Every structure is written in C-alpha cells, then in structure tokens.
Amino acid sequence: MVKASDLLVAALENEGVDRIFGIPGEENLDVVESIRHSSIRLIITRHEQAAAFMAATYGRLTGKPGVCIATLGPGALNFSTGAAYALLGAMPMIIITGQKGILSSRQAQFQIVDVVASMRPLTKLSRQIVSPAMIPTLVRDAFRVAQEERPGPVHLELPEDIAAATCEPVPLVPPHPVELPVANADALDRAAEMILQAKKPLLMLGAAASRPRSTSDLAQFVLRTRIPYFTTQMGKGTVPGGSELYMGTAALSERDYVHEAIERADLIITIGHDTVEKPPFIMGRNGPKIVHVGYQPAHVEQVYFPQAEIIGDLGPSLRLLADRIEGKIPHAQALLPLREGILSRIAARATEDRLTPQRLVHDVRGVMPPDGILALDNGMYKIWFARNYRTRVANTLLLDNALATMGAGLPSAMMAALLYPQRRVMAVCGDGGFMMNSQELETAVRLKLNLVVLIIEDHAFGMIRWKQAVDHFADYGMTFGNPDFVRYAEAYGAQATRVNNAAELAPALEAAFAGGGVHLVIVPIDYSENKRVLVDELAQQLPVTKEA
Numbered sequence: 001m002v003k004a005s006d007l008l009v010a011a012l013e014n015e016g017v018d019r020i021f022g023i024p025g026e027e028n029l030d031v032v033e034s035i036r037h038s039s040i041r042l043i044i045t046r047h048e049q050a051a052a053f054m055a056a057t058y059g060r061l062t063g064k065p066g067v068c069i070a071t072l073g074p075g076a077l078n079f080s081t082g083a084a085y086a087l088l089g090a091m092p093m094i095i096i097t098g099q100k101g102i103l104s105s106r107q108a109q110f111q112i113v114d115v116v117a118s119m120r121p122l123t124k125l126s127r128q129i130v131s132p133a134m135i136p137t138l139v140r141d142a143f144r145v146a147q148e149e150r151p152g153p154v155h156l157e158l159p160e161d162i163a164a165a166t167c168e169p170v171p172l173v174p175p176h177p178v179e180l181p182v183a184n185a186d187a188l189d190r191a192a193e194m195i196l197q198a199k200k201p202l203l204m205l206g207a208a209a210s211r212p213r214s215t216s217d218l219a220q221f222v223l224r225t226r227i228p229y230f231t232t233q234m235g236k237g238t239v240p241g242g243s244e245l246y247m248g249t250a251a252l253s254e255r256d257y258v259h260e261a262i263e264r265a266d267l268i269i270t271i272g273h274d275t276v277e278k279p280p281f282i283m284g285r286n287g288p289k290i291v292h293v294g295y296q297p298a299h300v301e302q303v304y305f306p307q308a309e310i311i312g313d314l315g316p317s318l319r320l321l322a323d324r325i326e327g328k329i330p331h332a333q334a335l336l337p338l339r340e341g342i343l344s345r346i347a348a349r350a351t352e353d354r355l356t357p358q359r360l361v362h363d364v365r366g367v368m369p370p371d372g373i374l375a376l377d378n379g380m381y382k383i384w385f386a387r388n389y390r391t392r393v394a395n396t397l398l399l400d401n402a403l404a405t406m407g408a409g410l411p412s413a414m415m416a417a418l419l420y421p422q423r424r425v426m427a428v429c430g431d432g433g434f435m436m437n438s439q440e441l442e443t444a445v446r447l448k449l450n451l452v453v454l455i456i457e458d459h460a461f462g463m464i465r466w467k468q469a470v471d472h473f474a475d476y477g478m479t480f481g482n483p484d485f486v487r488y489a490e491a492y493g494a495q496a497t498r499v500n501n502a503a504e505l506a507p508a509l510e511a512a513f514a515g516g517g518v519h520l521v522i523v524p525i526d527y528s529e530n531k532r533v534l535v536d537e538l539a540q541q542l543p544v545t546k547e548a
C-alpha cells in the first residue's frame, strides 16, 4: 500500500519539482514528512504571500511551474494575492493547501474556509483531492493546465485525512514534450501582404514575448525583418540582439516620446501582447492598423482591436512570417530616423548631480552587467525604470505591469538570486512596498543569498501622492515614518548603506555587490522630476493631437 502524501510528492518529483516554498500547518504534516524523504527541498518563508511570489517568479523565469504550500484557511488565504499575481502575470504555478479531514468532522467548523471556491477566480483551475488513487492524474493535469498557454496558477487542496490515507500503488503519469500548433498559412500570407504594403511599419513586443521558450526566435525575427520595435513594460528585454532597432518602452499609455513613433506608424505588428498590461497605446479609429501575433487570439478591448491575427506558437510562426517577407519590406526602416530623438530625450538629465529617478536608473544600469537581473516592486520609480532602463538580455527586468501589486519586489528578486547565483540580482523597492514583505530579509539571509535591495525612500506612497497632485487633490493621507533601515537590516544579519548624495550612489551599489550577502542600499529620492517631466514637459512637447 502507498500513502497519499507520498504519492503526491512522488508525482511532484515526476514533474521535475526540486523545491517547494511556503509555511506548513498542522494539516500539511503528512506532506511535510513525505517531502523530508524526497529529493525536494522545502524552503520556508515568513509569510505565505512571499512564498507564492517566489513560486510564481520561478515559473516566470523557467517556464516550469513553481510550487508553494500552505495550510488551510488563514495560510491558504495568504496565497490569494500571489495567485492573482501569477494569474494576471501568466506565470505557471502550483498552489497546494491543506484542509481539515473531509471523511469526518472532529473540529466542527474551526478554521474552515471554502478555499477551493476562494481560489477559483484567482486560478486557472482549483480542485480538492478526495481520493489517493486520483493523485497521479490530478497532479499531471494540474501541471499541464498551469503550463499551457496562457500559463497561470492551479490550486490543489489535499485534506489531512486523505493525505494520511493509503491505496494500492498507482503508476505516475509521465510528462512529455508538447509542441504547439503553428499559425495557419493563410493568416501568414495575409499578414505578410499587410507588412509589405505598409509605409511606416513598427513592431511591438508584449508580455508573452518574454516567455523563455521564444526568446531566440523573436530576436531572429527582428534581425531578419529589420523593422524597428518598441516594447510594453513586460515585453522589455525580449530581443537580445536588435538593440539598434529599439525605439523605446511604452510605460505610459499615450503622449510619451515613444508615442511619436506609434502615432506615425501605419501598421503595428504586436508580438505577444497581453491586454492585462496597462495599455502601451490607445488604439483609435484613424490610427495604425494592428496585426496581432500571439499564442492566443487577441482580446477585443475598447483600446485594442486588431485587424489581422497570427495565432500559434510564437517562435516557429514568426520564422514562417520572416520567410515570407525577409529582404522584401520596402519601408521597413521608415520610422527609424525618430529613434535618436526619442532615446536622447528619454536619457536626458541622467547624470545630473541630484538623486533624481533618471540618475538612479542611470547608476543602477552602470553597476548591473548585461545579464544582471533587476526585480521591481510597485511605485513611482517603476515608470522611470520601464522608460529609461535599457535591457539587452531577456528577462533581466522583472516588473509587474499586470496585478501591479506592492510587496513582490523582494521575493521575486530572491527567487532570481536562488536560480542564478552567479548573476548580480537587485530588488528595487519603495519604502512603502519594501515594508510589505520586509520580513523576508530573514529568509534571504538564511538562504545565504547574494542580493542587493535598493530602497527608495520618500516617506510616502509616492506614486499615489503624485497622482493626487496631478489630479489637483490636496496632499493628504500619503506619508508615513520609516524604521532606521540601516539598523533594521543589521537586526536581520544583513548589511546596509545609506546614500546621502548622488556621488555616493554608484560606489555604494558596487560595494554592496562586491561584499556579497544581503545588502540594503537606502537612497533618498528627489521626486520633483515626476511632475516636471511626466506632466509638464510631456504636455508641452507633445500636445494632444489625436482622438482616442
């Protein structure tokens, strides 16, 4: 006879799982004991939310589901935000939670919440396991659903009495490689025709373009067609080789410098656009035509309604499209002359002697090697990093323009540091977002990670304070005090450096990396540029010209 919890863990091993993140409870003890006897490492975090952010980031960076575990009710509910993060961000993840026994009810309703129901709108699939013999099938199916396009989280609930039950041995279901269908030839012909006829074509790389599986084909497509491209925030860094064709990143929905190119284009080929992102541009009736290239058909939105679609596995479909148009596109580079003007205005004032967002991005880029990974939390600085930080290697700027939750910056950086111990990894957090999961400094120190955490200190929810001012509300309800971050870090056994002026920033970051371990760098930010650039300068230089 075989025990259900052993079967669950064997099924996870069968999927190649090598670590599980989380906080167990009483109801997981059989599973914990089975993990102890397995090849899988249990990584304890200090809040379930962080475990879910880490597992989701594992999925984002590897393409294989990350796994997290928690107990029933309170533990499971702490996974809610992480589940939504993975669902909106299209990150494959498996969530395992415990539950009281279902065959008898010895504790009445104590701690019982309908977790399966609460997870339903936050996952692709949410199921309770009611029979040990079903475990191999349910686990294989959970991984299939989590991984297949569009990827996302799957929840399995294992009640404690089922976990402890036994059954006759059941064979595991072996996973196998799955090749996705490639776009239909008619769709490719039609799109090729539109591209060949375009006077001012432009490419846009969206969130789904950053899936690890498609990186090299995407780069090839850009290099073979030579059409200039811009990216969405989550599509940043997806083309390693074609940076001389990079026109910018759309961090705002309209009227940023990159929109000069977008508005002039007569055709935009969007690759992997996921409308979960804040719109990179607003489609209008008289604007450019759109060819949508995606794993899935385009969602029809008020701001996005493509005229043609190429649906299928991105890499091979783009290869077939390039075969049809390579070397034949008469106006491929029509918009390229705008590039210099866009990028130089974006890069303006980056070396001023003040701790402005532009200076911050500039100095951070300077200490990060091309393959270094930056993981952002959510705050005002995200817009600046999305606009100004240049990437050359895929998935080296992890930002969340989907759920856009605060609190994910540190855990996602921790995951990147665990996966890539040889690379430089930095978390960039506001003083608001950092404090939402700062307890994970203990986890980072315990795991002996090499990680720099840059804390941008303005004693405020700066992003919302900015919006409040832009919308002419009174300055109210957005400020707070902070702990002394240097002593806070030291209490966790981490290092810390406070930066006092712009000249100290780059040396402090360099020293933090050189010293190794977990190192906080605290920088007071001058956010006056938010209004000066993102409101006044853009309004002046880019008067509203088009109807939305």
Ligand SMILES: Cc1ncc(C[n+]2csc(CCOP(=O)(O)OP(=O)(O)O)c2C)c(N)n1
Binding pocket: 377, 378, 379, 380, 381, 404, 405, 406, 407, 429, 430, 431, 432, 433, 434, 456, 458, 460, 461, 462, 463, 464
């Ligand atoms: C969990 C969560 N709560 C609230 C928000 C709304 N929100 C977005 S940015 C922001 C302010 C972030 O403050 P901070 O982390 O200090 O960064 P700053 O903008 O000050 O640089 C808030 C409250 C959110 N995105 N996520």
Ligand SMILES: [Mg+2]
Binding pocket: 379, 430, 431, 432, 456, 457, 458, 459, 460, 461, 462
């Ligand atoms: Mg702040």
